[in-house]
Amino acid sequence: MLHDLICELESDHSLEQPERLRERVDAMERLEDVLAHAQEADGTPLLRRARTLHEKLADVQHRLCEAIRQAIVLGGGRQALDGWATPCARPAPLGYDHLDALVSEVLCFDEPGATGSPATDMVFYQPTPARHVFDLLDRARLGREDILVDLGSGLGHVPMLTTIHCGARAIGVEYEDAYVRSARHSARALKLDRVDFLAQDAREADLSAGTLFYLYTPFGGGMLRDMLARLQQESRRRPIRIATLGPCTATVAGEPWLRAQGPVEADRISLFRACSS
Numbered sequence: 001m002l003h004d005l006i007c008e009l010e011s012d013h014s015l016e017q018p019e020r021l022r023e024r025v026d027a028m029e030r031l032e033d034v035l036a037h038a039q040e041a042d043g044t045p046l047l048r049r050a051r052t053l054h055e056k057l058a059d060v061q062h063r064l065c066e067a068i069r070q071a072i073v074l075g076g077g078r079q080a081l082d083g084w085a086t087p088c089a090r091p092a093p094l095g096y097d098h099l100d101a102l103v104s105e106v107l108c109f110d111e112p113g114a115t116g117s118p119a120t121d122m123v124f125y126q127p128t129p130a131r132h133v134f135d136l137l138d139r140a141r142l143g144r145e146d147i148l149v150d151l152g153s154g155l156g157h158v159p160m161l162t163t164i165h166c167g168a169r170a171i172g173v174e175y176e177d178a179y180v181r182s183a184r185h186s187a188r189a190l191k192l193d194r195v196d197f198l199a200q201d202a203r204e205a206d207l208s209a210g211t212l213f214y215l216y217t218p219f220g221g222g223m224l225r226d227m228l229a230r231l232q233q234e235s236r237r238r239p240i241r242i243a244t245l246g247p248c249t250a251t252v253a254g255e256p257w258l259r260a261q262g263p264v265e266a267d268r269i270s271l272f273r274a275c276s277s
């Protein structure tokens with residue numbers, strides 16, 4: 001019942017505490033659901049209360065994200081996200097949660113509209129859930145000398161979180177110009193000077209700097225095979241690692257020149273090290 005929900009959320013003042021992120025995002029989603037399906041018959045005063053409550057919680061959320069943004073701009077790096085990016089033994093399977101809501105507001109994603117259907121073998125944009133990005137960063141233990149290259153970087157949160165969380169350099173390569181423009185805008189606003197975004201087909205990108213290449217299945221078929229052949233060539237010049245998520249993991253796991261570091265699982269990022277050949 002709408003009345004019961006509004007009374008329950010109005011009386012829970014703990015939702016205004018910044019650290020109650022999960023509960024606040026959940027409450028906001030419940031209110032958004034109510035407002036999206038509202039009928040006038042539900043009673044205007046009740047809907048007004050739902051809107052007011054949503055605005056109040058959105059304001060708490062906005063102030064929290066602004067404080068984190070300021071900390072990042074001032075060079076707060078890892079500490080800026082401390083408390084939110086806490087490592088856990090095993091992140092929950094894929095799917096988005098309160099951490100994604102926080103990250104997209106902190107990075108100020110300016111999601112462009114439709115970009116048309118991807119070409120054969122290319123995969124449309126879908127972001128890696130934030131907790132899985134932090135899970136990768138905790139396991140990969142990147143140093144400042146490392147360079148993560150996200151092949152098919154979309155709106156760019158993997159490279160940006162890498163540089164904020166680890167201080168490593170990061171490069172995003174993305175085919176869709178509109179995504180690259182948005183990613184550059186987000187990075188500039190946060191004064192992230194160790195991240196670059198290249199508007200390019202990943203198959204033509206200069207791979208010579210990367211030490212860790214990340215693929216959230218940006219493409220499959222022949223395109224993936226070509227990219228793996230290029231990465232194998234890179235591995236003959238220097239030690240590299242590859243991290244994968246999604247269906248491309250099975251193909252990558254079958255490459256004889258790569259060794260998995262840890263278990264290879266369908267719903268978690270897998271990490272591989274190239275063996276010298």
Ligand SMILES: C[S@@+](CC[C@H](N)C(=O)[O-])C[C@H]1O[C@@H](n2cnc3c(N)ncnc32)[C@H](O)[C@@H]1O
Nearest residue numbers: 122125126127128152154174175201202216218
């Ligand atoms: C599944 S999304 C992953 C986005 C991002 N890496 C992440 O994990 O959040 C795949 C991305 O790869 C991009 N992509 C597909 N084919 C590409 C290609 N040949 N070169 C560069 N980017 C490509 C798509 O536009 C899309 O943004």
